[in-house]
Amino acid sequence: MFSSDPNTPQANAAAAPKDLFGRLRAITASSLTGFMTDMWLARHTEEKTWPLLVDVIGEIVDMYQPQDICVVGYSFGGKYCLKILQQALDSAHTPANMAWARLVLTGVVCHPSLVEAKDFVGVKKPLLMIAIDNDPLFPDKVLKPGLQSLTTDNVYYELRTFDNLPHGFAVKGDYKTSRHISQRQQEAHRLIVQWLKSLVL
Incomplete structure (x- = not known):
């Protein structure tokens, strides 16, 4: 891509x-x-x-x-996950090349970057967010109004915040030098799987 x-x-x-x-x-x-x-x-x-x-x-x-679609965006992909979740629920208001949007059930964003508060406006599908405390790439000035938009729009969402971790910790990788990061990465992965199963199955 x-x-x-x-x-x-x-x-x-x-x-x-x-x-x-x-x-x-x-x-x-x-x-x-x-x-x-x-x-x-x-x-x-x-x-x-x-x-x-x-x-x-x-x-x-x-x-x-597929019968259903779930979208997961890590860091750079977080913005696009939110954008997908903003798409119209009915095919009458969806561009022809995005007919698949009606199949989207939910989305997950992990420590997103380049996201603005406005990216949360108009989200229509359930959303799981995995973030870290004091993330300069996903600061509170973006997160707090984003959460307010989700609440105002009655979007079902969940926010899980981890502390003492670097941006990008949830990306699948080998963290042999840091057991703490490795354990939290596995925990984030379990949360994602549980979230998706709860909405798909």
Whole structure:
């Protein structure tokens, strides 16, 4: 979907170096990582990403003919999960290339990024949110009005917040160096499975 252009973060230093040269190297590496991420985001705007996503889901639905659809968005994908959950419930108000939207039962967003409060307005389907405390990529100034929108629109939702974890902790991976992250990742995965089963089965 990203045309062989994944956003691959550079490895962070395990601990801040104490010598001046080491600190300069760490600052340079951090700046380069930030620059590469900014460049990646510039190439993957909503205007470019959304039509591709709609087409991909449409092809999957055509191929497998599912009876129901559940959407899960991690970080960058969180915004698009919310956008899918905003789509009209009836086919009369749905674009032709999004007829599959009526099949969507629920969505899950895990530590979303690039989300704005307005992205929660108009969500129509049940939503599970998995977040971390003090997440600079999903701050309270976005979360609190987002929750208010969900409440105002009578959307069935659940928010599970984890503390002392990095953004991205729930992405499936091998965290052998941190048992705490690994355990919380597994807990988040169980919550997602339980949520989906409760609404699908």
